[in-house]
Amino acid sequence: MTKAVRLEEGDASKVPVPAGSNKAVSIMDLVSRLVGITGTLGAAIAMGTNEQTLPFFTRFVRFDAQYDDFRSFRLFVVVNAIVCAYFFLSIPLSIVHIMRSAARGTRILLVILDTIMLALLTAGASAAASIVYLAHNGNSSTNWLPVCQQYGDFCQGASGSLIGSFGGVVVFILIILLAAIALSRQAKRVV
C-alpha cells in the first residue's frame, strides 16, 4: 500500500482513491494493446511481403503484382507500421495505469492519441479494403476487370492482411471504451 501511495504522489489530482480500483480495467487495456501490436504488425508484414509473379508474359505486359503497385496498399503498410509503433510506445503508460489507478491526465492524453490513431488506422484499412473488393469483383461501368482470378495468391494475401488491421480498429474502440469506464469510475469514487 505504501508503494502505491508513493507512486501516486506525482499525480496532479491527489484524490484519495484506493489503489487497485481500476486495476482490472487497466490490465484489460494492456492486454488489448498487446493484441493490437500483433494484429497491426502482422497486417503490415503480410501486406508488405505480398507479391505474385505469373509464370508467363507477353511482349507488352509483364504479369506481376505486388503491394507497391497500389497506393492504397502502400498507405496500408505505412499506417499499420505507425500504429504498431504507437501501440508499442503506449505500453509503458498502460503499465503505469495499472499501478496508479488514480491517474487521470495521462488517461485523457491516451484517449486523444488513441482517437487520432483509430482514425488513421481505419482510413488505411478501409482504403485497402475497397481496392481488395475491386480486385475481387471489378467494376463493369468503368471496365475495371477483376484480377483475382489471375492473381489469386496476391488477392488472398491482401484480404488476409485486412483482418489484422480491422482487429486493430476493434482494439482501439475497446480501449477508448475502457478508458471512459475508468474515468467515470474515478468520478463516482471521488464523490
Place this chain on the structure above:
Amino acid sequence: MTKAVRLEEGDASKVPVPAGSNKAVSIMDLVSRLVGITGTLGAAIAMGTNEQTLPFFTRFVRFDAQYDDFRSFRLFVVVNAIVCAYFFLSIPLSIVHIMRSAARGTRILLVILDTIMLALLTAGASAAASIVYLAHNGNSSTNWLPVCQQYGDFCQGASGSLIGSFGGVVVFILIILLAAIALSRQAKRVV
C-alpha cells in the same frame, strides 16, 4: 444559480461544480456538431445525386456513371447519412452540457458514441477516396484505366463530396478532444 443547481439535481455525481465553468467548451462542441451536420449532409447529397451520361454510346456499352455503380460510393452515402442523423440526435445532449457543466455520465456516453461514429465515417470516406484516386489515376499493373477524362463531371462531384466527409472526421476528432478537456477540468475542480 438556483436554476443551475436544480438542473444539476439529476446528475449522478452531484459534485458542487460552479455552473458555466465548461460552458465555452460545450458551446464549441455544439458549434462543431452543427458544422458536422452541414459537412456530412452536403457530402451525402453531393454523392447521392452524382451522375453523368456521356452523349454517345456503342452497341455494347452505354456510357454513364452514377454513384450506384460503385459499392464504395454507395457505402459513402449511407455512412454520411447515418453520421448526419447521429449529429442531429446528439444536439439536445450537447445543449444539456452547455447548461449542466458538471454532467459527466452523458459526456462519457457521447465520447464512446463519437468514437464509433468517427470510425464509421473515416471508413466510408477513405473507401470512397481510394476509388476516386483510382478513377483519377488508374492502375497500370491491373489494367484499370483512369476514367476521369471521360467522366470529368462525375469525378469532380465525387472528389468534392469527399471534402464534406473528411470535414466531419476533423469535427469528430475536435469534439472528442473537447470532451477530454471538459472531463479533465472537472477532475481538477473537484480537488
